[in-house]
Amino acid sequence: MIPAVLVFAYLAIVLYIGIFAFRHARPVAGEAEDYFLAGRALGPMVFLLSLFGTNMTAFTILGSAGHAFANGVVTFGLMASSSAFIIPLTLFFIGTRMWAMGRRHGFMTPVQMFRDRWECGHIGTVIFVVQAALLVPYIIIGVMGGGTALRAITGGLVPYWLGGAVVAMVVMSYVFFGGMRGTAWVNTFQTVLFLSFGAIALIVIGRGMGGFPAAMQSLLASPETAPLLTRERFSPLFFLSYTFIPLSTIAFPHITIFCLTARRMAQFRRTVVFYPLCILAIWLPCVFLGVAANSMRDVPRIAQKLEARRALAAAPASLDPEERASLRRQAAGDDVVPIMLEQYAPLWLAGMLGAGIMAAVMASDSQILALSTMFTEDVFAFYGGKARFGEHVQVQTGRLFVVILTIVAYLIALRAPQSIFDLAVQYAFSGYAALSPLLIAALFWKRSTKWGALAVALWVAAAVIYTATTTGALAWFGLMPVVPMTIISGALMVSVSLITQPPSTATIARYS
């Protein structure tokens, strides 16, 4: 009961922060800029913590520990350290320029910049459709995660449909009323919670287990678990492929749009320096705890998982697919950190964990707002809505879009199996990584053209569908599909641009 109370208290705090705490009586900029971009006036700490929080999803706390539980220390190198280098690097080179172009030309979305930079209209709409289609699964996963987490934290007291509805309502409310400012402050609060949670959980669990050295020695002593402390089960090429995935971050519309919210470009300085340290502070405890959980063989729920993993490894190729899926579910380690806390932590900390999990699963707020911004700017305003009805109606349209999108996502979450959207999210990462050449070409290459951009957008759409529907598609030479997808994307941008007419010199000059 205490964890449930703490989680509902957390939801109430989030609602207060998002709607009331940082509301301005009068917009500091135009009404649309104020709602969608927080008036381009976020300060350095909110910019850093919110940008980081926007990138942290349920996967960070639960999924990373689960992945490490099954695969070992490789998880950190695959997902954390590669992001710690590539993401700040892209923020440094691309984010700062995006910010400057947004300031200079008044852009609020990446598609607005593409349309202006490449003197195109409908090609921008094609890019909008590809971006939006890749973003929607995240929003649905967020609602599903909310329902599942609330049901688990309350011990089934709150059913899935109600948990999903509560989380969707809370997110919708602060996005609706607070816009970017409310969302940014909620994300800041959530990041502080993440950062505190990792360290506390590590200390409490470490003490409870009788110290980590003993746990590691026990893992090393068993031939079954010793490989989890090395990367011998993974090929170096597979490991290398993962360095392409963080390219997706800067291409995600909610991140690109967030880059436009900084008051000054100097805000990026602190962000790029501290970003790798924030990743270290959150991922290292989660990955380490996930690996260490393998030593808790005397805890029945962990022992069951290890048994299922053994059965899966020994299963013949002819094993019934449903039985295999069932074994996979039993072996999955997404709940190992909650189990460890349940075992070793006091009740109040379990409640804190519940709030931390809620913070993670509520990461869909930025995506909802980004999609609303894109719809109102790239479709409503572009096709004459703003000129005809004015800026106030444009903002109200954005708010209405937030409501409709949340309701649709909730209805889909009630009916569709989560596995479909889990997969869709995985492919979306590759898709966005392969879209990154669009930003690079628009900001750095004068000779790039709209036809090159169209070729990239169509290729990414086709490649995502192909890899999602065909086993082993584009997995060349043991690399993950993201590598050929991104390289071909870049090659298409260059080759198609070189054989087509570039934009006018006046336009190019505005981007120098």
Next chain:
Amino acid sequence: MSIVAAKETEHLSPARTAAMTVVLLASILTLYALHQDFWFWRTARPLVFGFLPVALAYHAAYCIAASVLMWALTRLAWPSHLEEDPRR
């Protein structure tokens, strides 16, 4: 295109600016290559601080190295020219 454009390096001669660009680009490429630490691929030992497998400790240190490189980039290659709005 030179990536060195920070106000801190304005006083440098073109040759030194070019050299700085090469050093920074080489640092970026080196750090990228260092992610692929095949030398710790098949070993867990030594356990750093008595409990961190060496590969995990290496990648934790890698995050700190990334932070240091970002600090160097913001000091030596900060694109200050982008902060000035040409419309003003």
